[in-house]
Amino acid sequence: MSTNHPANRLPADETQPPTAPADALPTPPRYRRIARSTFADLSPLRDHADYRRVWFGQSVSSIGQQMTAVAVSVEVYDLTGSTFATGLVGLFSLLPLIAFGLYGGAIADTVDRRRLGLIGAAGLAVVSAVLAAQALAGLGLVAVLYVAVALQAGFFALASPARSAMIPRLVPAHRLPAANALNTVSMNLGLTVGPMLGGVLIGAYGVQAAYLVDTVAFAATLYAMWRLPAMLPLGDRKGRASVLDGLRFLREQPNLRTSFLADLAAMIFGMPRALFPALAVTFYGGDARTVGLLAAAPAVGALAGALFSGWVSRVHRQGLAVVVAVIAWGLAIAAFGLLRNLWLGLLMLAVAGCADTVSMIFRNTMMQVAAPDEMRGRLQGVFIVIVAGGPRLGDFESGAVASLTSPTVSVVSGGLACVVAILLLAARRPAFLRYDARHPTP
Template sequence: MSETPARSLRSLARRMRLDLSPLRESRDFRLLLGSNLVTQIGTLITMVAVPYQMKELTGSYLAVGLVSLAEFIPMVVCGLWGGAIADALDRRKIVIVSEVGLCLTSVLLLVNALVPAPQAWVLYVVGALAAGFGSVRGPSEQALINRVLRLDQMTAGFAIQGVIGNTAMIAGPAAGGLIVASFGPATSYGVDVATFLISLVLLVRVRTVSRLDDATPASFRSMVEGVRYALKRADLMGTYLVDIAAMAFASSNALYPFLADDLRAPKALGLLYAAGGVGSVLASLTSGWTNHVHRHGRAVIVAASGWGAAVVVAAFMPNVWLVFLFLAIAGGADMVSGLFRHTIWNQTIPDEYRGRLAGIELLSYSTGPMLGDARAGFMAQLGGTRFSLGAGGALCVGAVALMATALPKFRAYDARTDEYALAERARRAEEPATA
């Protein structure tokens, strides 16, 4: 007997519903997720407060722009080193110590804001320190999450992280803008300090997680070994290169203030910035279907192409709501790409390399948007806002197609037959059960 339309709709809804089993089954995942949420909210509040305070202190566009530049080198160096020590030391302790360091950087910002004559140079130095601590924390935190979830829960786990992270990305800056405009930078930094203290309470309750392999001592040689391992894996290189290309060409946040003016809707600037996050949240909430996909390389290619195509369409839309719609679709496609990239990473990378590869992953998805803003500004200078937005999306689609052609192993990746995925499942199966 065939299904009724109502039963078919219910079946489709169940298939698309966000899989919450990682939250139900893993106490440590809940603690890590809660810690990450409150840390992100506080960090985003500070992210709004720092450029605001720099503008108030200097009145210089250049001075504000240099804040991000001050953070770039520490992010790169500490991201790679953080990956190396994540494979050498206790990952839980690294996350906790990094969180303490981040808390102290916010204390320094608070003190600087409270003194009679706040110093602009403090914002640069502390911003660099915070970028370093955050980049050290990231690889160990991701490696911990990899160990507290089952391999078949990786996609669902990242989807839940996506809901939390993108919700914070929408709410955090809004709250940050309200706080700093109403109460000033000192209050913003004080709130950030409070969120770090809450986060630390959650982190100390996470159990120590044993390793599957012997620890690799942290050294320059171990970092090089991690890079060599990534280079020999065409599937991993595909995930990195596609993401960098997609972001470098189609990420255009720097255009939004000009795009809002072009749309004659300057007050809708926040709407444009929020569009991608809204799309990402919706994609995460309806991500249950991703558990039934096994050709993850092909899925990344399709999703990344969809991201670029949606940006192209957004460039031609005549009003702010249609632009918002297609930027949200782009954000959803980017989230789907991220789901499958993280699934490949977490289902195939051996535990002995997980930290170092997490450091490389951090760089791959952090550098793309920075390059994208630079590309967007340069192309807008040549041909205007709409030209830069649309051309960037078209270049993204072309670059992704080129990567798919040049990396057939990435394109053909199948979690059911891939040798690295099979090996990791076998290794996990041999691991003693833990409480």
């Protein structure tokens, strides 16, 4: 299919000035200007129907998937009574995420991304239906749950690069920061609302209720993907897209490579998630509810950061913004490690989550704008691997340091090490600080 076909054209550039004189245009009231500069920019949802349907479908299915994640953990623990068996759920999901994340990105650079998104959503819906069926039948087989979790991770990793690579085709370039902020809202709605709804449903009707709701929720994503036009990658699509070619491309593009390394620095050194159970007891004298609050605080901060992201579209020095956001993350984590008041600690974790959202918005925008369309799928695949693997490496780092020293030393040193690492990256690649969204260079 020709790249001039309407289904493969990029969105029209809406940045052209109006034909009427500027002084003839009505000036919005002051409160509207303040609201637009403060709250999340909703123009991608308002003006781009395809993006709106994809965003809504992703939001609904994300909530359902988080409900299923809670239900699987509850069911495994009920069947085994073992925290080790419950922890294996994460391992069974990590390996497919890494493998299929890389190859899913390569596939997304050679096929119709719409079709790949449909296949992934349909596969996830089928797996959720199987989970519901086994729960209703009372099979009680932990192996079935492990296999289902692995299949879920595989289908998600297969389709996610395709969905992400679609976004620059659904909205014009100048609205990508706003669209990425809205995507962050969607993700964190799932992380906050999903577990809460899942807990209520499981407590009232059992794990099968969460699985059934998740199955039905995928209808929104399937409908959104069905309504899209064909999304064939632009450029030369001859032959197969190699994962190694994507990694070589990333190695040769210093700005994009630095953005990935910045995220790794934040996740490996500044992620104290594995220490939350110990900190809940030693810092605050709390229990499992305290652990839940600590785990939820970064997601709440991330959601707040996305909701109040109206300013991000006006930031052109996006590399500098990433560095500042990662520094803020590291300092907030270090401050969390020094505090012994629960509410102040939760506040610092929320600040860290907000900073992480800012970093993610700009890193995603840089990747979508600076990378050519035929490479976006593979770069999104690498991004999934980093997002999945980085926090787990952070769990290992924080746990190892805490076992050698103390939880306090682990958290504080990790936050400060994150700051040092990002400053070293910036010193080694000063051009990253000068990256300008108006003249993007990978």
